[in-house]
Amino acid sequence: MTKRSMDVKNKLESLLFISHKPLSLNELVKLLTEEKSVIEAALAELQNEYQTRAGGIEILQVEDKFQMAASGDNAELIAKFLNTEMAGDLTKPSLETLTIIAYRGPISKVELELIRGINCSMILRNLLMRGLIESKEDKVRATIVYQITFEFLKYLGLATVNELPDFEKLNRSNNLEKLLQGLVGGDAEQEIKNEVTESFSAPLTI
Numbered sequence: 001m002t003k004r005s006m007d008v009k010n011k012l013e014s015l016l017f018i019s020h021k022p023l024s025l026n027e028l029v030k031l032l033t034e035e036k037s038v039i040e041a042a043l044a045e046l047q048n049e050y051q052t053r054a055g056g057i058e059i060l061q062v063e064d065k066f067q068m069a070a071s072g073d074n075a076e077l078i079a080k081f082l083n084t085e086m087a088g089d090l091t092k093p094s095l096e097t098l099t100i101i102a103y104r105g106p107i108s109k110v111e112l113e114l115i116r117g118i119n120c121s122m123i124l125r126n127l128l129m130r131g132l133i134e135s136k137e138d139k140v141r142a143t144i145v146y147q148i149t150f151e152f153l154k155y156l157g158l159a160t161v162n163e164l165p166d167f168e169k170l171n172r173s174n175n176l177e178k179l180l181q182g183l184v185g186g187d188a189e190q191e192i193k194n195e196v197t198e199s200f201s202a203p204l205t206i
Helices: 003-018 023-033 036-053 072-087 090-102 107-115 121-130 150-156 167-171 176-178 186-201
Strands: 057-062 065-070 131-140 143-148
Touching: 003 023, 003 036, 003 065, 003 121, 023 036, 036 057, 036 131, 065 072, 090 107, 090 121, 090 143, 107 121, 107 143, 121 131
Parallel strands: none
Antiparallel strands: 057 065, 131 143
8 A cells, every 4th residue: 555545544534533424425535635536445445444353433335425433233332322421411612512503503613613712523523422413404505504403402391492591682692693794803803702602601401
């Protein structure tokens, strides 16, 4: 194997590990800026390595989409763990992110990170695994957006998100709209970020 092939395979493995959703072949081609044939060869080799190893992780393929997942042999153990995770305490950053999604969803990762000021990849992955949020494609904006799940609403004992405390106030925040539309900058932007963070810092009881 050439150094280039090894590099591509390593990058693919990292992307599949960090992604919370299946990645299509075209997405991988764009992300790695490599020829499609090179990506296909690297994926085939990576899949073969995981299959030969027969460990706790495998690479799933449905049509042209790929995702790293726990081995089906461990399904019962994983289900038990995820149930524990669902009931466990959330970290402060996760809780704040979940609150923003609850009040402002559907919301994109870019918008979340603009509000939070931090990378939300691992937080979103964790919330998705817990079944608290779900992702879907916004075809108008050509991006993935996040919203809370019906399961989460039922867990809170609510029928709709409108029943969340101060929903109208936080859902229709003028300052937040200005921030998301890039209408403020400098000190004013930081002040609004601080205000927004404080507004969404009140914990949801889960």
